[in-house]
Amino acid sequence: xxxxxxxxLIEVATRLLDEGGVEAVTLxxxxxxxxxxxxxPYKHFASKETLLAAIAxxxxxxxxxxxxxxxxxxxxxxxxxxxxxxxxVTWALEHPERFRLIFGRWSIESAELxxxxxxxxxxxxxxxxxxxDSGALPEGDPVRLASLLRALAHGAADxxxxxxxxxxxxxxxxxxxxxxxxxxxxxxxxxxxx
Numbered sequence: 106x107x108x109x110x111x112x113x114l115i116e117v118a119t120r121l122l123d124e125g126g127v128e129a130v131t132l133x134x135x136x137x138x139x140x141x142x143x144x145x146p147y148k149h150f151a152s153k154e155t156l157l158a159a160i161a162x163x164x165x166x167x168x169x170x171x172x173x174x175x176x177x178x179x180x181x182x183x184x185x186x187x188x189x190x191x192x193x194v195t196w197a198l199e200h201p202e203r204f205r206l207i208f209g210r211w212s213i214e215s216a217e218l219x220x221x222x223x224x225x226x227x228x229x230x231x232x233x234x235x236x237x238d239s240g241a242l243p244e245g246d247p248v249r250l251a252s253l254l255r256a257l258a259h260g261a262a263d264x265x266x267x268x269x270x271x272x273x274x275x276x277x278x279x280x281x282x283x284x285x286x287x288x289x290x291x292x293x294x295x296x297x298x299x
Contacts, residue, residue: 114139114146117138121134121135121138126202130160161203161207162220163221164206169224169228176189181239181241182235182238186236187284204262229255243291243294243295261284
C-alpha cells in the first residue's frame with residue numbers, strides 16, 4: 106500500500122464517525138470508501154477499536170495543535186487560556202461524535218492515544234501554570250486547577266450539546282459564559298502566599 110494510506114483510512118473513518126457515530130465506523134466500509142480492498146484496513150488496524158483509537162489520537166493531536174497556535178497569538182497567559190477553553194468548547198459542539206469518542210471509555214490500550222492525551226494534558230497544565238505565574242489564577246497545584254478547568258469546559262460542552270444551556274435554548278448561560286464565570290470567580294480567590 107502506498108504511503109499515506111493509514112492517514113486516508115483515518116480521514117475516511119472520521120467522516121463516517123461524524124456522520125453516524127461509532128456504530129457507522131466499520132473497517133470494511135472504511136476500506137470501501139477509501140478505495141482499497143476490504144482487507145487493506147487490517148494491515149494498519151487490528152480491529153475497529155484500534156482504528157477508533159487512532160482517530161481519537163489524531164483528533165486530539167490536531168486539537169492540541171490548533172489550541173497551541175491560537176493561544177500563541179494572545180497577549181497574556183490568561184487570555185491564552187480563556188481562548189483555548191472557548192475553542193475547546195466550540196470544537197466539542199462542532200464535533201460531538203469526536204468529543205464523545207475521545208472522552209469515552211476505552212477497552213483497549215493504545216500507546217498512540219496515550220501519547221496524544223499526555224501531550225494535550227501537558228500543554229494545558231503549562232498554560233494553567235503560566236496563568237498562575239502571571240497572577241491571573243490563584244496559586245496551587247496547576248495539575249489540580251487544570252483538572253477543574255477542563256472539567257468545567259467538558260461539562261459545559263456536554264450540557265450545551267444536550268440542550269441544557271442557553272446556547273441551545275435552555276438556561277441562562279451558554280457554555281462560553283460558564284468558562285468566563287469560572288475565570289471571574291477564580292480571580293476572587295485569595296492568594297495563599299504571605
